[in-house]
Structures are given as structure tokens and as C-alpha cells.
Amino acid sequence: MTLEELAQKMFSAQTTAQWEEALLALQKYETKSPEESQKLLDYGEMFFMRRGAIEAREQKERVAQTF
Amino acid sequence: MRSITQIQQGQEVIVAKIVELTGLPSRWNGNIIIRTDSNFRGEPLFAGAKDWTCDIWLHASILHIAQCYSTGIHEGFHSVSVGLEPDAYDRWKGYEEGVVEQCTRLFREKILEDFRLARPFDRRVSYDFYIEPLERLRAWTRIQNVFFYQRLLSIPVAEREKSVVEWIIQTNPHLSLSSLPKEIEETLRTLKEPIP
Numbered sequence: 001m002t003l004e005e006l007a008q009k010m011f012s013a014q015t016t017a018q019w020e021e022a023l024l025a026l027q028k029y030e031t032k033s034p035e036e037s038q039k040l041l042d043y044g045e046m047f048f049m050r051r052g053a054i055e056a057r058e059q060k061e062r063v064a065q066t067f
Numbered sequence: 068m069r070s071i072t073q074i075q076q077g078q079e080v081i082v083a084k085i086v087e088l089t090g091l092p093s094r095w096n097g098n099i100i101i102r103t104d105s106n107f108r109g110e111p112l113f114a115g116a117k118d119w120t121c122d123i124w125l126h127a128s129i130l131h132i133a134q135c136y137s138t139g140i141h142e143g144f145h146s147v148s149v150g151l152e153p154d155a156y157d158r159w160k161g162y163e164e165g166v167v168e169q170c171t172r173l174f175r176e177k178i179l180e181d182f183r184l185a186r187p188f189d190r191r192v193s194y195d196f197y198i199e200p201l202e203r204l205r206a207w208t209r210i211q212n213v214f215f216y217q218r219l220l221s222i223p224v225a226e227r228e229k230s231v232v233e234w235i236i237q238t239n240p241h242l243s244l245s246s247l248p249k250e251i252e253e254t255l256r257t258l259k260e261p262i263p
Binding site (some may be wrong): 004007008011013025026028029030031036037039040041042043044045046047048049050052053054057 | 091104105106107110111112113114115116117118119124136153154156157160164191192196261262263
């Protein structure tokens, strides 16, 4: 898997299940250079902050289904 | 090695200084969460992050190094950033992370002036992929860097792009929304690509 493919997986996740799948891919990924390692730390912060956005969306959908 | 109490107290000073410098209120709830999220080789998955409950996360791997202060500043700027909400962040990551990181670089010396820390500070390379396009846009506005980023920080995340475009047009009256040069259009696109 390339860094671009990993990033695609991390930032296209729309559900918590897809997010968890992307987390597994991130944990398995081997960086190829110090530049890639730095980039991945930045991606990591955004990825973890995205989790909140996904959860908020899912929560909104659940509430909409209830009413 | 600093104790958790010392890290907590240090972050309180950092956030107070950010509030004083920016004039923006902080939403930080006062909690520092030490995280250990790592890959299968034990390498950290991030240096810091801000949780949506407004906890500040710092990774255990950076606590003993000077980078911890810089990361604390970066996360502290998130806590004052106007309009930072999950949906806005997801759509406008570049306008949040790039602005917050550039504020970290511009104000770090001032924020840490009372800390007894060795100089020079750690070299920041985080989010260069967002700072570079922001700097290209700033060049079109001819606004001084501190003013540009401080002003953006006080504009809701979802409206920052609109503001930058307005500033560009104000400085270059021959341009209009429908006649932006390709270079500007492409730079704007870079900042809102869902995949960085």
C-alpha cells in the first residue's frame, strides 16, 4: 500500500466501521522516509479528529431515524 | 522528565498566553490526556490532537522532549480557533491545521518566553503541505503574516476561504470571483481536497 492509498482510506472513511478499518491499515503501514513519517503524524492528528466528525454524523442519523 | 502536573501547569500557561495574544476565548476544558496510540512497531500515530470534548491529547512519546511544548501550543491554538466544529473541520482541514500551525511558528517564541528552555526550538515541519498553499494565497493579499494568520484564526473555519478570496480581490481590483487566475483556483482547491 502506498501513502496515497493509505491517506485515501483514512480520509474517505464515512462510518466508524470504515474508520476502524483505516486505523488498522495505518497501524500496519511502514513509512519509507523521515518525510513520510512526519506526514503520517500530521495525517494521524487529522484522522483522529475526523473520528469525532464521523461519530457526530452517525449520532445525527440515529436521532433522525428515531423520530 | 516533567510530571503530569508540570505538563498540565505548563499547558495552562501556554493557553493563557494564547488567549492574551489573540484576544480569543479558549474552549480547552483544562484536561490533558496522555495517549499511547501507536502502530505495530510502537511508533506514535500522532504527536497531539484536540478531542471534541475539548480535552488536549499529547502523545506519551513526546512528553520528555522539547517538541511537547510546540505541540501544546499547536493544540492550544485549536482551542481558540473560531468555528472549529466537526463538520467544518472535516471539510476545511487545510484552513484549520495550516492556520493553527503557522500561528504556532509565529508566536512560539513569545508564548514560551518565560519558560526556561534551550534555544533554538525544535524545527517545525508539520503541515507544510497546507502552509505552502496558504502562503501562496497570502502573497496575493499582500497582508503581513502575523496579521493574516491571526485574522484567519478569528474567522469561523468554514468562512476562511471566502475571506481570503475577498482579501485577494480587494488587493487586486482587476480580479473578480469569476476571473481568478488558474494558479489561485488550484491553490484554493489544494486546501480543501478531502485527501491531503
